[in-house]
Amino acid sequence: MASIFTKIVNGEIPSYKVAETDKFLAFLDVNPNSKGHTLCIPKQEVDKIFDLEENTYVELMQFSRRVALALRKTVDCKRIGMSVIGLEVPHVHVHLIPLRTMSDATFQTKDKVSPEEMQQLAEAIANNL
Template identity: 65%
Template sequence: MSSIFTKIINGEIPCYKITETEEFIAFLDVNPNAKGHTLCVPKQEINKIFDMPEDLYLKLMAFSRKVAIALEKTVPCKRIGMAVVGLEVPHTHVHLIPLQDMDDMRFQIKTTLTPEEFSKLAQVIAENL
């Protein structure tokens, strides 16, 4: 059965896409810890990050770095935090979260944006790539 991320990659579920390549896609998390919370996902459905072939893992990190730099140019923050948890969706993904303090990384406090705010934010991050 396809993960929710595979359905997003295949266009079966909409997303607030920032960018994509042949191998990866980046889109805004719709249940964000903070404004700009972004997911970087390999298009190949692999459950655990350390099960990825090393070359694909390194490419995912390079892709995530580019997105993080654009994200930091877009959303005022002290830094961009990165987390790989992987328990909620069985498809490798990197969380990029604009941080003001440690609570932004706890996955307990969420922020809310309107669909218009999500769309505009994704567009501006993409422009900063």
């Protein structure tokens, strides 16, 4: 069965896209730790990051870096944190989280962001790529 992220890649589920290439997709997390929390995924459905082909892993990190730099230009924060946990969705994903405090990185607190704000934010990040 396809993961929720594969359904996003296939256009079956809407998302707030930030960046896309033929191999990767970046979109805003709909349940963000902080405003701007972005997920970077390979379009190929692979469960665990270290099961990616080495070149795909490196390319995912390069793609994530590019998105993180745009995110840093867009969202007021001290830094962009990166986390790869992957227990909740069996599809490789890199969390890029704008950090103002350490609690932004804990996955315990969530920001409320309206759909309108999400759309504006996705467009603003994309414009900073």
